[in-house]
């Protein structure tokens with residue numbers, strides 16, 4: 001585990017800037033024209049997600065014989081988030097899926113899916129909201145499974161899972177209903193890949209959201225679906241979740257950083273016509289530039305060391321994630337006030353940014369869960 005005592009210049013100075021640069025170029029050229037359609041829910045940008053994969057956006061955080069480094073993945077997500085918050089969220093979904101397969105000790109699974117996920121050839125996401133809430137005592141696990149020859153039978157439903165479609169996969173967790181440990185109050189949990197093409201797994205479109213409608217988000221029902229041993233990520237899930245949880249949370253910083261940077265751009269854009277009056281507002285672009293720089297430095301520092309098992313490190317990850325959500329909402333709120341009526345137009349991205357910012361603050365682990373985690377630790 002590396003030392004956390006690095007200067008801002010050192011942590012921002014690497015690695016592989018070309019991936020983030022290429023991602024930024026694709027985001028500007030290919031994604032920007034689609035952003036309004038994605039926001040409206042009429043476009044799911046599968047092709048652009050695959051293009052990001054082709055330039056390495058989903059593969060840089062795969063650990064190679066030991067340590068993992070999330071910095072490049074987060075920088076790439078930030079570049080996407082500067083253009084479209086929904087796509088930055090889908091980027092996070094894809095990156096967590098890659099993260100799960102890359103950390104699994106099931107070699108059959110890793111061999112079959114590792115490259116397919118990390119190149120973007122196969123897309124997908126994560127259904128860990130409910131498990132993440134259950135592990136911190138907020139709600140019960142919604143999926144149940146029982147052992148059968150060659151795998152498990154899984155039943156239950158998850159209300160929202162994103163970046164899905166036919167042929168997509170996502171990682172999630174069920175509780176064993178046949179586990180002898182249940183009697184001792186310690187039920188076994190198993191993490192697995194769900195195959196959206198399985199006829200026993202149904203995807204139901206969700207009611208329209210405030211934002212994120214183009215993210216391929218569905219309610220997912222498992223009707224006694226057979227999950228073969230080849231799709232098991234970790235059995236038991238507990239130690240695996242402990243290993244991947246910091247990465248799961250840190251990767252979300254990419255969504256926040258990109259969004260905050262664009263909110264600063266929006267404030268700058270209206271400075272010329274409105275600066276004479278906007279200077280009376282309490283929060284100015286310079287505040288958010290400082291805040292974004294601070295969050296970025298802290299993120300990059302923590303992202304070098306996602307397997308760190310120290311309690312102090314984990315608390316720093318939670319605290320950073322909390323600040324990232326709150327800063328996103330604050331920056332988008334300030335951008336709205338700076339824009340005035342311009343930003344109140346449906347065609348202006350300031351109001352889209354505000355709706356996207358709330359998602360950063362409510363996606364698991366939500367602001368309230370993060371505050372509980374800090375209070376409990």
Ligand SMILES: Cc1cc2nc3c(=O)[nH]c(=O)nc-3n(C[C@H](O)[C@H](O)[C@H](O)COP(=O)(O)OP(=O)(O)OC[C@H]3O[C@@H](n4cnc5c(N)ncnc54)[C@H](O)[C@@H]3O)c2cc1C
Pocket residue numbers: 093125126127128129130133139159160161162163209211212217362363364366369
């Ligand atoms: C657009 C969108 C995309 C999402 N994508 C994913 C994803 O890819 N993977 C994933 O695991 N999670 C996903 N979620 C869930 C998300 O991460 C949070 O869990 C969710 O926003 C609620 O978190 P919370 O902690 O505020 O719980 P609360 O809002 O406090 O809710 C607690 C529980 O109440 C129930 N509940 C509340 N409202 C409803 C409802 N309308 N329908 C059904 N049940 C309800 C659910 O059991 C929920 O877990 C998504 C949510 C949204 C809105």
